[in-house]
Each structure stands twice: as C-alpha cells, then as structure tokens.
Amino acid sequence: MESANLNNATQGRPKLNSRPCDGPSHFREMTEDSRATYQKRTVREGYDRLAEEYDAQRSDDPDFLDDFRERVPEGGRILDAGCGAGRPVAETLAEDYDLVGLDISREQVRLASERVPDESFVQGDMAALPLADESVDAVAAYHSVIHVPSTEHPAVAREFARVLRPNGVLLMTVGAGEWVGTNDDWLDTGVEMRWSVPGPEDGASMLADAGFEVLWRRVVDDEMGEKTGFVLARKRG
Numbered sequence: 478m479e480s481a482n483l484n485n486a487t488q489g490r491p492k493l494n495s496r497p498c499d500g501p502s503h504f505r506e507m508t509e510d511s512r513a514t515y516q517k518r519t520v521r522e523g524y525d526r527l528a529e530e531y532d533a534q535r536s537d538d539p540d541f542l543d544d545f546r547e548r549v550p551e552g553g554r555i556l557d558a559g560c561g562a563g564r565p566v567a568e569t570l571a572e573d574y575d576l577v578g579l580d581i582s583r584e585q586v587r588l589a590s591e592r593v594p595d596e597s598f599v600q601g602d603m604a605a606l607p608l609a610d611e612s613v614d615a616v617a618a619y620h621s622v623i624h625v626p627s628t629e630h631p632a633v634a635r636e637f638a639r640v641l642r643p644n645g646v647l648l649m650t651v652g653a654g655e656w657v658g659t660n661d662d663w664l665d666t667g668v669e670m671r672w673s674v675p676g677p678e679d680g681a682s683m684l685a686d687a688g689f690e691v692l693w694r695r696v697v698d699d700e701m702g703e704k705t706g707f708v709l710a711r712k713r714g
C-alpha cells in the first residue's frame with residue numbers, strides 16, 4: 478500500500494525535507510507493472526534533474542566501507558551499484574580496487590566519470606546488470622536499492638548474486654524500516670522522487686533467498702539524527 482511517513486522520510490541521503498505525497502492521482506489505479514515502470518522513470522529522470530543538488534546536500538555515512546574493503550581481495554573488482562556522482566564508494570575505493578560504477582541516471586554517470594576519471598561508469602539498471610556471471614569480487618549498493626520498485630527487489634538480489642564470485646561480499650543500504658512513498662518536491666527542487674525501502678528484515682530475507690549469508694545488519698543514527706540500515710552479506714561459495 479502506498480504510504481508516506483515523514484519520520485521515515487530521510488532514508489534517501491539528503492533530508493527529504495518537503496511535503497510527501499502520493500504522486501499523480503491515477504497512480505493508485507495503475508497495474509503493478511505500470512507502477513514499477515512509472516517509479517523507475519521518475520527516479521531516472523529525477524536524478525537527471527537534481528544530481529548536482531543531491532551531491533551538494535549529501536552528508537557523510539557511518540563508516541562501513543572499512544569493514545567492507547577488508548573482505549575484498551587486493552586489487553579486486555568492485556561494482557558500485559547506483560553509484561550516484563561517484564561518492565562515497567567510487568571515490569573512496571578507486572585507488573585500491575578496479576571499480577565499475579553503474580547508475581540508471583545518465584547525469585549521475587556523467588558526474589561520477591568527472592569525479593573519478595580513471596574508473597569505468599555505465600548507465601544501466603541494477604535489476605538487469607550488464608555484467609558477466611561471477612565477474613566481480615564485491616558489490617556496494619549505497620542508498621540505491623531503496624529507489625527500486627519493491628516488486629524488483631528480488632531480481633536485484635539475484636543479479637548481485639549472479640555477478641559476484643563465490644564468497645564475494647555485498648554491502649547494501651536497506652533503510653531503518655519498510656517504507657514506500659514519494660515526494661513531489663524533493664530537496665525543494667520541484668522534482669518528484671520515489672522510494673521503496675525494504676527495511677532490515679525484508680532486505681536480509683531477500684538476500685538469503687538469492688543465495689547470500691547475511692554477516693550483519695545494522696540500524697544506525699546518521700548525521701541528521703535519523704536512522705538508516707545496512708546489510709553486509711556474503712555470496713555462498
């Protein structure tokens with residue numbers, strides 16, 4: 478069911494500091510497939526329009542990248558899924574690893590390529606990754622799966638499992654609790670944005686279903702005094 482809750486509304490990165498809404502009046506009457514298509518287009522076009530504003534307002538994360546990188550073989554290949562403008566993941570890890578960033582927004586890919594010019598960035602959908610089976614050692618998905626329509630979360634988890642080598646690790650933002658909603662004026666830009674946040678329970682269980690062992694899940698306070706959740710998982714060998 479479509480809902481919006483201001484207490485949960487900061488689970489993007491910058492605060493979702495404006496009025497939540499249900500989106501267009503015909504949204505409720507759409508089929509599930511049409512809603513998913515609408516959500517994806519809204520997210521892609523939304524980030525194309527507000528990528529620079531998002532980048533300007535982005536705050537720091539709890540430092541989980543250290544725990545993540547300890548589990549990646551030296552010089553290994555990392556997929557930054559939903560890389561945004563290339564930070565924090567690509568920017569932090571590019572020096573020590575072979576990094577490939579993927580984002581559905583062309584503008585985000587452009588900004589990431591500018592910020593981290595020696596690495597590869599590609600426009601694409603994490604529900605259908607343009608990567609070969611078992612071709613990466615690790616996947617980081619920071620604040621990105623939370624924008625993918627819920628009906629496609631299992632496909633995303635399966636895609637991460639497919640491209641990871643056995644025992645490869647995945648660090649993924651799952652949010653502090655399940656929440657589906659939208660904001661038609663995100664970051665006061667007049668741009669609509671949509672979220673389908675799985676929360677720690679569903680996030681961990683969709684990963685287990687896709688063949689991951691969940692190593693930990695953590696809900697933490699972020700810099701804005703809100704909560705967000707992460708899961709670290711390992712693809713079973």
Ligand SMILES: C[S@@+](CC[C@H](N)C(=O)[O-])C[C@H]1O[C@@H](n2cnc3c(N)ncnc32)[C@H](O)[C@@H]1O
Pocket residue numbers: 489490520521524535558559560561562564565579580581582585601602603604618619620621622624625
């Ligand atoms: C909140 S931003 C996070 C960006 C960056 N990872 C960070 O931590 O700041 C979410 C990003 O996920 C991307 N995204 C959303 N849905 C996607 C999908 N289906 N496939 C690939 N990227 C997607 C968006 O375009 C956006 O750049």
